[in-house]
Amino acid sequence: MTRRLNLPDSASVARPGEGGKLFAPSAERNAGPICDLVERYGPPRGRALELASGTGQHAVALARRMPELDWQPSEIDEGRRASIRAWGAEAGLPNLRAPLALDAARPGWAAAHGPADLILLVNLLHLITEAEARTIVAETGRALAPGGIFILYGPFMRAGELTSEGDARFHESLKTQDPEIGYKDDFDVIDWMMAAGLDLAHAIEMPANNLSLIARR
DSSP states (O other): OOOOOOOOTTSOOOEEOGGGOEEOHHHHHHHHHHHHHHHHHSOSSEEEEEESOTTSHHHHHHHHHOTTEEEEEBOSOHHHHHHHHHHHHHHTOTTBOOOBOOOTTSTTTHHHHOOEEEEEEESOGGGSOHHHHHHHHHHHHHHEEEEEEEEEEEOOBBTTBOOSHHHHHHHHHHHHHOTTOSOOBHHHHHHHHHHTTOEEEEEEEEGGGEEEEEEEO
């Protein structure tokens, strides 16, 4: 799943920070809205698994906001896992675990990493292929506990359409680099959720023309 793309500043580009931490400006911008979203629609307590946690900025913000959730970040890239550990060491939060080395787009991971009361995925589906995206949704359905919640956040096509000039430019830049990636359609993703045994509970408009799809097993 790991790719090295020439992403614009609006994407989740990380730069080195102090003490081994990576810093992504987009993660800083959307941490507040994502925390608000999870606090409102996620479970108040239990085991939370974050897929593709990136730099660790979200993991720290979420674990701090919701101390009753046992927060488990994961990341395929070792450099980003090191950053998650650095952010976590600085924060010193008792409910934030060390990151797992997990490729969420590889079939079979649910058997080893469930059951979870909450699974969160932020800003990844547009950077991977449809087959990989479908695998993530299917494995999430298997990894969630009964009644567990899946929160999916990011940019999407809406009913097959790109709804802003910025989204159209970003989608085209991704397709130019790899024709198999790019924005996924919201209706398609909802269909994949249903096939995975998940019921869509909410579709929430988010800042910067992002969308959150919230489903329950």
